[in-house]
Amino acid sequence: MLMSVPSNPGFWVNEPVRVALTVGAGAALVCAVVGCATVMRRQAFAGHALADVSSAGGSAAYLLGLNPLLGFLGMAAAVAVVMEWADMREVRERDLLTGVVLGAGLGLTALLLYFDATMGSVSGAAMTVLFGSMFTIPATIVPVALAVAGAALVASAIIYRPLLLSALAADLARAQGLRVRAVTLTHAVTLALAVSLAAMTVGAILATALLIGPAAAALRLARRPFEALVLAALIGLGATWGGIALAYESFYWTPGRGWPVSFFIVILIFVAYLLSSWAATRRGARRGAALYGCEGA
Amino acid sequence: MSTVAAALTVERACVELGGRPILREVSFQLAPGEFCGLIGSNGSGKTTLLRAILGFVRLDSGQIRLADGTTAGRLVGYVPQKIALDPGLPLRARDVVALGLDGARLGPALPSRRRAEQVEQMLHAVGAEAFADQRVGLLSGGQQQRVLVAHALVRRPRLLLLDEPLANLDVRSTAEIVALLRRLSREYGAAVLLSAHDMNPLLPAMDRIVYLAHGSAVAGKAEEVVRTEVLSELYGYHVDVVRVHGRVVVVAAEASDQIRAAVARDPVHTASVP
Numbered sequence: 001m002l003m004s005v006p007s008n009p010g011f012w013v014n015e016p017v018r019v020a021l022t023v024g025a026g027a028a029l030v031c032a033v034v035g036c037a038t039v040m041r042r043q044a045f046a047g048h049a050l051a052d053v054s055s056a057g058g059s060a061a062y063l064l065g066l067n068p069l070l071g072f073l074g075m076a077a078a079v080a081v082v083m084e085w086a087d088m089r090e091v092r093e094r095d096l097l098t099g100v101v102l103g104a105g106l107g108l109t110a111l112l113l114y115f116d117a118t119m120g121s122v123s124g125a126a127m128t129v130l131f132g133s134m135f136t137i138p139a140t141i142v143p144v145a146l147a148v149a150g151a152a153l154v155a156s157a158i159i160y161r162p163l164l165l166s167a168l169a170a171d172l173a174r175a176q177g178l179r180v181r182a183v184t185l186t187h188a189v190t191l192a193l194a195v196s197l198a199a200m201t202v203g204a205i206l207a208t209a210l211l212i213g214p215a216a217a218a219l220r221l222a223r224r225p226f227e228a229l230v231l232a233a234l235i236g237l238g239a240t241w242g243g244i245a246l247a248y249e250s251f252y253w254t255p256g257r258g259w260p261v262s263f264f265i266v267i268l269i270f271v272a273y274l275l276s277s278w279a280a281t282r283r284g285a286r287r288g289a290a291l292y293g294c295e296g297a
Numbered sequence: 298m299s300t301v302a303a304a305l306t307v308e309r310a311c312v313e314l315g316g317r318p319i320l321r322e323v324s325f326q327l328a329p330g331e332f333c334g335l336i337g338s339n340g341s342g343k344t345t346l347l348r349a350i351l352g353f354v355r356l357d358s359g360q361i362r363l364a365d366g367t368t369a370g371r372l373v374g375y376v377p378q379k380i381a382l383d384p385g386l387p388l389r390a391r392d393v394v395a396l397g398l399d400g401a402r403l404g405p406a407l408p409s410r411r412r413a414e415q416v417e418q419m420l421h422a423v424g425a426e427a428f429a430d431q432r433v434g435l436l437s438g439g440q441q442q443r444v445l446v447a448h449a450l451v452r453r454p455r456l457l458l459l460d461e462p463l464a465n466l467d468v469r470s471t472a473e474i475v476a477l478l479r480r481l482s483r484e485y486g487a488a489v490l491l492s493a494h495d496m497n498p499l500l501p502a503m504d505r506i507v508y509l510a511h512g513s514a515v516a517g518k519a520e521e522v523v524r525t526e527v528l529s530e531l532y533g534y535h536v537d538v539v540r541v542h543g544r545v546v547v548v549a550a551e552a553s554d555q556i557r558a559a560v561a562r563d564p565v566h567t568a569s570v571p
């Protein structure tokens with residue numbers, strides 16, 4: 001099935017497909033890099049909450065007829081900064097606070113999507129905001145998406161070493177005179193950028209899959225940090241483009257009705273995660289056996 | 298009392314936390330390359346003192362000065378207490394040492410022959426070559442300790458602060474790490490301040506001891522400080538410094554006879570002041 005895609009000329013010249021491939025690639029790359037940092041900082045739940053909450057911004061944008069990417073981004077950035085501030089004030093039980101914010105954000109989304117459905121001009125806003133709709137992304141979003149992706153990648157590159165050091169142990173970073181707050185705040189902003197791109201492609205609810213999945217798989221296998229970034233980028237990009245190709249194909253499986261792209265992307269990421277777990281376990285077992293053999297000898 | 302060349306000067310340092318005095322007028326000085334034990338029982342204020350030297354904890358009064366008059370930054374290496382390295386991080390021992398060298402700089406590190414050599418040399422110095430390419434979170438406690446020492450020393454700090462580096466080590470590793478730290482402090486000209494609740498493994502190596510009890514300190518050579526009169530005055534009640542089977546044990550007076558008998562029965566038994 002997948003093999004037939006490149007031979008199908010419609011795929012490459014189709015405008016919505018090209019937009020989906022471009023925005024999807026940007027989202028996958030940024031999510032791979034920012035996702036690795038997020039998983040290393042053990043902030044997967046915060047990332048998930050941020051993505052869910054960004055849906056309120058996305059649905060507000062649909063209601064007001066604004067660029068949805070900026071809607072997702074505005075909401076995610078505002079909440080990221082608030083959560084970082086709470087962290088700075090050493091608010092106890094961070095996970096509880098995150099959970100409460102997540103709930104409130106989704107409640108707001110419910111209200112805005114209700115307005116969208118009853119008086120908005122865009123049909124299907126709820127599906128698009130929550131679960132994505134890559135073939136309906138307007139082409140006008142491409143330059144904005146690329147700018148957001150570029151900014152996120154540059155910021156991530158700047159804090160590359162300080163973030164690794166802070167993830168190792170914040171006190172070790174402080175002992176080197178590093179301003180850990182500035183690093184975590186910058187990371188929070190890149191997280192907001194990544195989450196808004198992911199929400200634009202696979203939807204706010206599924207954004208975690210793109211953010212956390214490839215990074216988690218890569219971090220299990222990689223031996224060094226840069227390897228993890230490359231691996232996560234390959235998994236994310238492979239899943240995103242593969243998902244787009246499969247969704248395009250699916251128009252021929254059930255004539256006239258294609259399956260959602262998000263479904264395929266998320267499934268491919270899930271498969272990649274299972275494979276990486278299997279590979280990591282196998283490698284661990286092999287290393288254990290080698291060690292045992294050495295000691296026995 | 299201020300020598301210009303001192304690696305560390307602590308002058309009447311007082312710290313209060315949560316309304317309680319934790320450090321009371323602590324004063325001592327370390328010369329460059331000196332190997333000093335910071336000894337005290339649980340809760341005596343060792344970690345607080347080290348964190349105050351790093352500038353993580355503010356002094357309520359008094360002063361702490363480093364060699365060049367600055368605080369923290371590039372001149373101090375630090376190995377925190379109870380540090381648990383996450384096995385999920387894709388960092389090799391080698392990467393952790395490299396982060397000690399330039400982890401606070403912005404941007405990714407460019408490949409550099411000189412940097413790689415510095416890291417390699419440091420791994421060799423602490424005897425970590427055998428596991429240099431393994432994931433650091435999967436190493437044993439003693440191996441991680443060596444990697445963290447390398448991380449702290451690779452910048453060639455003038456002062457190295459180690460918080461309970463001997464906890465969780467077996468007898469042989471303890472002796473090895475103490476010998477290693479002592480040798481490195483000489484080679485690198487770094488003053489070492491090392492906290493421990495048991496002074497015995499350090500006695501052969503220490504140039505100087507800072508003994509903390511309930512936030513107050515006495516400092517000096519071990520044979521001057523670890524004496525019944527000196528420590529009794531520090532504690533504010535009578536304690537005995539007891540030597541049995543080559544070990545020094547500090548015990549509150551009423552318990553000392555019992556302890557002496559117990560240690561005589563079972564030489565590995567240790568005791569501390571309540």
Ligand SMILES: Nc1ncnc2c1ncn2[C@@H]1O[C@H](COP(=O)(O)OP(=O)(O)OP(=O)(O)O)[C@@H](O)[C@H]1O
Pocket residue numbers: 314315319337338339340341342343344345346378494
């Ligand atoms: N942030 C804080 N707020 C209030 N009290 C504190 C704080 N940090 C430490 N303390 C108190 O200060 C005292 C000294 O603590 P510290 O950690 O310095 O002891 P320590 O000598 O390192 O002990 P240990 O051998 O158990 O590591 C303890 O009684 C502790 O309860």
Ligand SMILES: [Mg+2]
Pocket residue numbers: 343344345378460461
């Ligand atoms: Mg302590």
